[in-house]
Amino acid sequence: MTPMKIAIACDHGGLNIKNAIIKDLKLIGLEFTDFGTDTTDSVDYPVYAKKVCAAIQEGKADYGILCCGTGIGMSMVANKQKGIRAAVVTDDFCAEMTRRHNNANVLCLGGRVLTEEQAVRLTNIFLSTYFEGGRHQRRIDMMED
Numbered sequence: 352m353t354p355m356k357i358a359i360a361c362d363h364g365g366l367n368i369k370n371a372i373i374k375d376l377k378l379i380g381l382e383f384t385d386f387g388t389d390t391t392d393s394v395d396y397p398v399y400a401k402k403v404c405a406a407i408q409e410g411k412a413d414y415g416i417l418c419c420g421t422g423i424g425m426s427m428v429a430n431k432q433k434g435i436r437a438a439v440v441t442d443d444f445c446a447e448m449t450r451r452h453n454n455a456n457v458l459c460l461g462g463r464v465l466t467e468e469q470a471v472r473l474t475n476i477f478l479s480t481y482f483e484g485g486r487h488q489r490r491i492d493m494m495e496d
Contacts, residue, residue, distance in 0.1 A: 355478070358412035360386035360399035362425075364462050365418025371467035372416060372460075372474050381478070384412065400428035404435045407456055415457040416474060422459035429457045436494070441465065446473040450480035452487045 357376060361369035366388065376383050386402040388394045396419045403415035415437075417425035422439040429437035437457035438449040441464060449455040458477045460470050482488075 355381060355413040356411065357381055357383040357414050357416060357478070358386060358403040358406035359383055359416040359418075360403045361388060361418035361462070362394050362396040362399055362420075363388060363391045364396075364420030365422075365425075365460065366391055366462065368460055368462045368465060368467055368470035369416075369418045371471050372418070375471045375474065379475075396424045397428045400425045401432065403457065404429050404432035408432065408434055413456070414478065417457060417459045418462055418470070419459075420463040421461035422464065423461070426457075426459040429459065434495075436491070440473050440477065443473065443476055446476040447480045450477055451483050454482040454487065454491050 359369060373385060384406060386399055400417050403417055406412040407415055417429060419425045426437045426439045429435050435457055436453060436455045437459050438455040439459045440446045440449060458474060
């Protein structure tokens with residue numbers, strides 16, 4: 352993987368997979384910022400999604416990882432933020448294709464849907480896959496208009 356900065360956050364439903372992903376990011380030596388939460392106490396996921404998106408918008412992070420119960424709520428918030436292309440991923444193929452064809456910059460995962468091992472594997476696929484560009488860039492440009 353090329354050097355990159357990751358912004359990561361979760362709500363109470365995604366804490367377990369966020370912690371597993373952070374452990375793996377440390378092992379492989381990727382730089383990251385953890386925007387919380389750090390407990391299973393109930394919190395409002397939009398607060399955490401917006402922190403990760405702001406880090407990307409401000410150039411402080413290249414990619415974001417958002418974890419909640421299903422990944423869906425986080426993705427809804429993230430996709431409302433300018434310049435963010437977030438995808439909920441539950442399998443290897445989608446983790447690869449959302450980078451390869453959609454140039455997603457935020458990965459959304461569900462702690463009640465995935466095991467810790469699955470979440471780590473999907474994160475690694477997402478972060479190691481490159482955007483193909485070409486005809487796909489034209490479609491990204493259309494999304495941004």
